[in-house]
Amino acid sequence: MNEGGQPAWNWGRCVWCVELTSANMSLDEEEPSSFEMVLPGLHGKHLGMKWTLRGLGLYSTNYSTNYSTSGAHGFASIVECERERGTSLPMLRSLYSELHAIFVLLQQEVLQDKTRRATLVAFSRNYRSVMKDCMEEIQNVLSSNQNHQGENELANQISQLSALELIWHLCEVLFMESLQMGHLLPMLLDWVRLHSSALDQMAEDVTQSNCPAEHSDYWDVVCGFVLQARMQEARKLLAQSIIPDGECSMYAAMDELLRTMPHYVAGHTFTEFELKWKYWHDECERLLSEGAFPHCQLRLLCKILLGDAKALLGKKHLMPWYHFLVAKLLFNNPTVKIGEVHNYVQPCLDLYGCGREMEPLDQILQVAFDLNYNQVIKDCSLTLSSWWFVSHLADLLHRCPQFQLGSDLREFLLFEYATDLLSHHSLWSLAPAYLDTCGESGRACLELCLVRLPLQSEKKAQKVLRLCRERGMQDQERSICKQMAMKALRSGRLGSALAWSLRAKDSAFATRIADRFLEDYRSYGFLPHLDLIDSLGPSMLVSDRLTFLAKYREFHRLYSENHYKEAAQLLLSLMMARVAPRYFWLNLMTDALPLLTQEKVVFTSQQCYRLLECLQEIVTERNKESAMNEDAQAEDIIIIREAIASNHARTVIQERTEKVL
Template sequence: MNTSFQTNKISGRVKTFVLSDKCFEKNNIACSWRRGNKFCIYPRSQKIRQTAETCENIILDIRQDVLLFTNILRKFVNEINGTFLSLQKLAQTANTTDNAVEYLKLSRQYRSIIRVCVESLQDAAEKETDGLEKHNYLSYITIFYSIECIWHLCEVLYINVIPGEVVLPFLLEWIRFHFPRHEQTAAKLLEACERGSEDNPNYWDAITGMIVQGRIDVARALLKLHSSADANEFKLVDNSLRMMPVYSVYGGISTGEFTLTWKHWQAECRSRLASGAIQLPQLELIMKIIIGDYSAFESIRIKYSSWFDLLGGWVLFTMPWAKRRDMAAAGAACAGLATHTRTHLDDIIQALLEGDLHQVIHEIQQMSDNGWFATHLTDMLYHCGKLQILDKHQTDVTLRLRNSLILEYGSLLMEHRSLWCAGLSYLATCAAEGLNRAELLLERIPIDSEAKAMRVVAEAKKYGLVGV
């Protein structure tokens, strides 16, 4: 019989459960492994025949709670499997062609599938009336939203081949997509297009939010809605924003030339700020932000849910020419703005910015997605040639890590009555070790119909598993 357990205590990551059946109170307990990640426990006495005489015959099946086996996520697993197999086929041509663009397409395909999954979960959560089930859906949404956010940043920093490696435009795109704070307020104010918009309590927050996201034209348009927009100090700020240099690798100037232009512009902004011509505190704050004043970013940090909301703005106004290697310093500066206890997502984002992909993989393995994310992201980075993991002897173990994650994930899918075919396809990508494991697991699949037996035989033949 299957049973549910009451959680008694959580110590770190270990849960303790209370067995509710009285049969286990006075007897010892025996355990036996079953197929997959399952085992059963049953009462067992030290004395011969005592258990049978004094206790019911109860067997409790214990199994891992697999998020991916829920009905709403099975379609997601199958769609992701198709992209995974496409990536393996593409990787086979890596020695003869440059597949960077194709890798990027597949990475975006992964993210697209994740976003569709999140939307499906949101729809299901809205329709769900059961409180516990609704809570589960909301937890799933949080998990997969974080996954897509991390994958997107990883794509920007490691998968996308960026001309000149200047990451700012793509970093700002990541910020705008995942942290669209104040965007709705700005849109409503611009749609109304009324003078005196400063009466809206979120007016100034919307302006600074647009500036931090690099949406300078929107910020200028909002400033023009102020009742004092014609005042000299407003014109000074507007002119400073209008004259802000924007770097482009296709702009025809070198990074060095742009740096000189940028520093000259910021020097003019500092001069205007020091002149005392700008008296309104909100305008003064804007000027401090665009000259990269750290204290200005500290003052607005409380208005954002995380420090990486401000990451794009910090890079924009301190080193807009920044390359991937400069992201560690930017991440450290913004992480210093944190006003609350660090979260798991904080650690992952900072590790990504620091280029510590081994730590990133370690951290994402702790996410409650049954290893799906770690498996697929590691595989993608491995094929892109961006991943190198060394052991304590400085031996490259990248392929071993990639294979171990795929083997574990494939074995997990082999436990499911309808996802075992997908699991088999994962195991088959790990050469001899994967096929040996596939053969063992395929033999243990319960056969409850002739059709399923024929399917098992066909799959075994497909992968050359003649021993099944």
């Protein structure tokens, strides 16, 4: 806080963080206009640039000064410059989440057509409450910080949030609440009282002293209370004065003036209030003209009550100019209309020496008092380094029927805020709710960004998929499943890869994974992830190879349960239907060996002929292509042929015997 209790905030400069693989750099904020920075790996080179989701990507190019290629080869350096979003503190991330929850509720109210002015005021107060809670949390952290680490950052965040809440509250008063309540001044006084922390701290120091009346700030605090119409507190503090003999009547008269000062009460007419005010004002003038206050401080108090310009100006060190403005209205025009306030703004700024170069906070408050709500939004957009404040404020003001805040401006601000959230590692899930309110452009952005989010875990992937399903984005859902399937395949998690490919309904990828299962079987002699294969169900129809894998697993199950006839029939049907890959046919023939050598005949003579046909196709295919393990395969083929011949002979004998009998 600076003099007068105004939030001391270094406005108007965006902070950029440069992220490199080996080092992180933070840029100095001291220079307001421009700065020069050396980027590791890019210094002295010609740069190319490209806007990315997170910020600005810079990279070195191979172009010389005459725009011809240099022909040099080497490693390219890429640096990504990211604007600081102010989310480094956990409390601020919590703030974003709370704002998101209120925003979602507000959109639901809009859909139900319940956005009455009272409803908007309630939502505005909820927004401010969240900001205050965040300030309190940061203050608690600052108070308990024994190592004094990051104190400047914490204090700066408190100051920024205080200034933002000050602006928001004023917009609530001028653009929403005043039109609902009618009388402006009581709401402006509440606004002043809620943002007078400097006076409250001074009053606490005075009241906790051994003798408040002898404290150096005693009369400043009394005057400060009066300037904010906190008459009961002023009277209570005035009663602690050390009153000399013969001056009791003087203090009693001042106490009576403070007690009887009229305040507008809802339900009363302005005419009735103005009559009471005139009577009270005349009484103040009479007492002052009769010299009822020889005490200099009491006389100054009486002049303040009369709205004397010099008396008010003498206490300007107690308050910023916008508090001075409200005090001037309080004692000079208590029934001021909302459209008349702007007439008092510029004189107050001149008294405080706010010339041509105004601070951004002062400028925003000025245009707010001018009821220029569009300019408030634009100035906040240009001044603040984060979009959260201006986007939520613009959305709320857009709901006010008496204002014509352009929907394009509102959508632009929400769009920028949402894309900013999407680039954050933990706040990305808040962005879809904002993009949903941005029409076709918001949906298009969401479709592009969701599939480009880094999926570090399956939990995050499930979150993204849920967002896609809720919005009917089937193509994006399949794309994400493909990404996760590829990621699982690269890490050797075949079961997970197969599950993701099935969710993506990707026939080619499912075929690729099924081939990996079969390759593992050929290498190690067993099928992995049997529980997953057993639970495929209708999903096996995604690809022919997956269908074969499921049926092949069924063959092994039948064989292990001693259902040899059914196993033999299934094995033969897999070969005859040509669903088995060619490279796996020899394995199927090898699997037929135990069935061919069973004591009890399993294959019929007709099935033996078909086995021989399949074996001959394998031999023909083998002769066309040279194999690395040619000798081993040749030996296997001979063994299989002999087993088929032996089984066929036994089958013929058995069939003829049965025919004779």
